[in-house]
Amino acid sequence: MWTILCDKDSGGVLLRKGVSTSIIRSNPDLLEALPKAELYELGFFKAEDLEKVLRFFHDKNFGIHAPFIYRYRYHHPNPTSLNEEEREDTFSVNKKCAELARKIGAEYMIIHFPNALQKENWLSVYREVEREFSELAGVISVRVENVYGNDHFHSAEDYRTFLENTGCKMCVDIGHLLLDAEVYGFSPIEFIEKLSDFVEEFHIYYADFETYKKCHHAPWGESKEFLEVLEFIKDFDADFVLEPTPECEEGLEKLFEYWRDL
Template sequence: MRGDLSKLDTLTEHGFRQLEIGFFEAQSLSLVMEFVRRERLAYGFHDPLPRLPSFDYPFLTDPDEEKRATTLDSLRRTLETAVKYQALYVVGHLPSVIWHPKPGLDEESIMALAQDSCSRLASWSEEAGIHILLENVGPNPYFYRAESFGEIFQAHPALRFCLDIGHLHLTALHTGLDPFDFAKKLSPYTDLIHVYNATRETYGLYHHVPAHPSQRPEAGWADIPNILRSALSRAPSCTIVFEHTPQYPADKTFVAEGIEWVKRLALTQ
């Protein structure tokens, strides 16, 4: 969605042998997969893939049945693409974003919608033999606590968790949630971690900022060392994806320093 295909070759500069691929329309996806085959890289997929012109924000827990169906169709299409290309996994978002409470909605009704959608996803995952990982997104006043996510993963063992550090940080700022407690409680279900950083201000301007040791929590950034420590505390096995986007004016040295910093953090947990 925000990638620059002319820079594909830079993806291997840091020694990475696995990518996460998502949001590309069909023609661009073909170019990406040619690069992947040429470099003999492993890969997972992120919904939507391929992205249709009509793609909208994911709505797995939306009260609107048509929106939920559209999101499920997108995930099914991405899973079929993953089967075609033998991807390691598929990532989708949970829950739907709801900024403020709405009349007629409560935690019980949103959980029922989540269980219904996730029951279908779990069934598809088992049929395909490919894990579907659900990534935390927000805000949603009815579904943001670790206990809500845990209830889903306990009910559907075929589904696993993708911790998005930036989304967690912004949700914590919005709700007062303890991000370290959240990451620790969901650690047993965590297979994947999306690493980038954000403040309230930078997210709207640059989307995902490359993680870097200069980003201090007291300045509004996510506390990446402590979130990682919590997330990895009981994770049996975990892949870290550097998910920054290209808008932020960072040079190669800044990006490389951040990558090496996160690697050291992960290896010392």
């Protein structure tokens, strides 16, 4: 199924080419179908699959995408909800995930932040949320992944302050960034540029609101903004992790071509 190899000499640059298990929708029976990569990001497996997953990745570089084998009680993460029960559930699951990630030898953990599509002003709990993420960053290296549609937290300055205060790093999700730039009218390139000294990873896939409804994580898009972002980031010292999902295949080869040529 997959024959793409990471065979280009990086010339000493620390850039790594990675793939998320979203490509196989974290199906443990399809692990052998994953493309060869320098880094793997392990997504939403079931607890009963853990032994099989760890056997496959034991000699490979990998990170964990929270909640990994755990599940949030309310399905989606709610790190900035004003509902204390939802927020505590999210932190509890993230902490279990962080402890497991460290135990199994993961390099880092990805955590979505803040709540997606949140209209309510949650800044009254901001300091508490910072303390929770500081605690998680003390367990394992944490990469905060930007979400979209949070009315009170979406600018590069918002993220920069949060990262400085918590010790976390940044995973820029290109799809989410394109959606947020559309909602709030900012430049995705300026967003990345302002956070460049915190960026350790990019999630690479395409999104606009119509495409997101059909494909969730589409491999590719021809929008001017998407192509400009891909050109801007290609020389970053970071992990470039492909994160398409398998329901839409159109453009998949273009995504791999970009990745292969980094």
